[in-house]
Amino acid sequence: MKKKISLLLSVIVLLSSCFIPASADVITSNHNDGISRMFNDRPDFCLYCGELHTGTSGAFVRFFHDVAYFFCGIVGKYPENGRMWFSYDTVDAGADEPFCFIHAGDTHVSLIDERDYGDARLVDTAEKRFDYCPYDLRCLDDLSFKANEIGAFIVHTGDLIDFVSQKNLDIAKEFTANNDVFACAGNHEYHVYIWDDGDDVARRESVEQKVQESFTNDIRFSVRIEHGVKFIAVDNSFHTVEQWQVDRFREEIADGMPVILALHVPVYAPDIFEFQMNKYDYPHPAWLMAVPEEIMAEYNYEPQWIEEQKANEATNEFYNLIINSPNIKAIVTGHDHAHFVSQVTPTLKQYMVATDEGQIFAVR
Numbered sequence: 001m002k003k004k005i006s007l008l009l010s011v012i013v014l015l016s017s018c019f020i021p022a023s024a025d026v027i028t029s030n031h032n033d034g035i036s037r038m039f040n041d042r043p044d045f046c047l048y049c050g051e052l053h054t055g056t057s058g059a060f061v062r063f064f065h066d067v068a069y070f071f072c073g074i075v076g077k078y079p080e081n082g083r084m085w086f087s088y089d090t091v092d093a094g095a096d097e098p099f100c101f102i103h104a105g106d107t108h109v110s111l112i113d114e115r116d117y118g119d120a121r122l123v124d125t126a127e128k129r130f131d132y133c134p135y136d137l138r139c140l141d142d143l144s145f146k147a148n149e150i151g152a153f154i155v156h157t158g159d160l161i162d163f164v165s166q167k168n169l170d171i172a173k174e175f176t177a178n179n180d181v182f183a184c185a186g187n188h189e190y191h192v193y194i195w196d197d198g199d200d201v202a203r204r205e206s207v208e209q210k211v212q213e214s215f216t217n218d219i220r221f222s223v224r225i226e227h228g229v230k231f232i233a234v235d236n237s238f239h240t241v242e243q244w245q246v247d248r249f250r251e252e253i254a255d256g257m258p259v260i261l262a263l264h265v266p267v268y269a270p271d272i273f274e275f276q277m278n279k280y281d282y283p284h285p286a287w288l289m290a291v292p293e294e295i296m297a298e299y300n301y302e303p304q305w306i307e308e309q310k311a312n313e314a315t316n317e318f319y320n321l322i323i324n325s326p327n328i329k330a331i332v333t334g335h336d337h338a339h340f341v342s343q344v345t346p347t348l349k350q351y352m353v354a355t356d357e358g359q360i361f362a363v364r
């Protein structure tokens with residue numbers, strides 16, 4: 001009888017612990033916490049060890065690993081063997097010879113040191129943001145390790161840093177100097193105090209030069225050719241592009257070479273729009289580029305955010321070029337911190353990468 005009671009008590013304690021909000025960060029963060037990762041939309045990859053467990057026995061292993069991961073989230077400590085998990089896909093681009101690249105994004109490095117301690121607002125930002133995304137450096141380590149292991153270069157689709165601090169810029173500089181990284185800007189590359197920062201061009205311009213110094217390619221517009229495939233990185237981090245970017249893009253795609261396009265903000269497609277709008281149960285925009293204006297009218301969200309995310313003429317032109325150019329073979333994006341593959345046209349896939357995820361592409 002005693003045994004039965006203690007067993008029952010253990011079950012009650014175990015079950016009730018699942019509903020105790022041990023820390024606000026664990027519950028609300030959509031970045032690196034155990035709970036949101038447990039219910040992530042990429043169920044095949046074990047969140048605890050990063051391995052793929054398939055079949056009935058795999059599901060069994062994964063269940064126990066998910067429970068372990070859940071408790072890791074509560075105590076704030078995760079297994080030491082890496083923060084990232086990797087997914088695999090293939091792009092049939094018509095490469096001269098097959099090669100691999102790793103796509104990652106939204107690392108959100110959120111550190112600060114004595115050089116910025118004089119700025120109280122920045123210190124406050126750093127304290128809050130470090131709780132929000134504390135595993136950034138481990139993700140960078142994992143990326144380096146995996147890139148070396150498989151001999152691939154890294155396409156980073158932005159938000160490598162969370163806000164502009166000396167320390168964050170140093171880390172980005174070290175990472176891009178020691179690894180083969182091709183990057184485009186994310187909105188956070190130009191954020192300073194985060195919460196008050198909208199898509200503000202003047203602010204971007206005030207930090208743009210020093211941020212750029214931490215990268216090895218131009219993060220507003222760059223081209224790189226790998227085995228007959230052209231990678232084009234375009235900064236659309238404020239949900240729009242500028243006319244000079246569209247003009248350069250038009251020139252770059254005119255030669256008909258196969259193109260893989262790297263953007264921070266995903267482009268509109270009905271499937272990803274639906275995914276984004278169903279993601280949270282509070283009013284929010286879709287955080288996509290070139291959403292048709294009549295659909296945006298249903299957002300029911302802060303008017304200035306809707307205004308910021310409206311496509312301008314250059315952005316619509318860019319979008320039309322993308323959907324009408326069959327030589328664009330894939331789009332890789334980030335920004336929304338979840339894994340989703342959308343079908344932009346019947347022949348063009350867009351891969352949105354989750355925070356903590358590396359997508360390994362074999363390009364043929």
Ligand SMILES: [Zn+2]
Pocket residue numbers: 106108158159186188335336337
């Ligand atoms: Zn991000």
Ligand SMILES: [Zn+2]
Pocket residue numbers: 159186187188264334335336
């Ligand atoms: Zn972003």
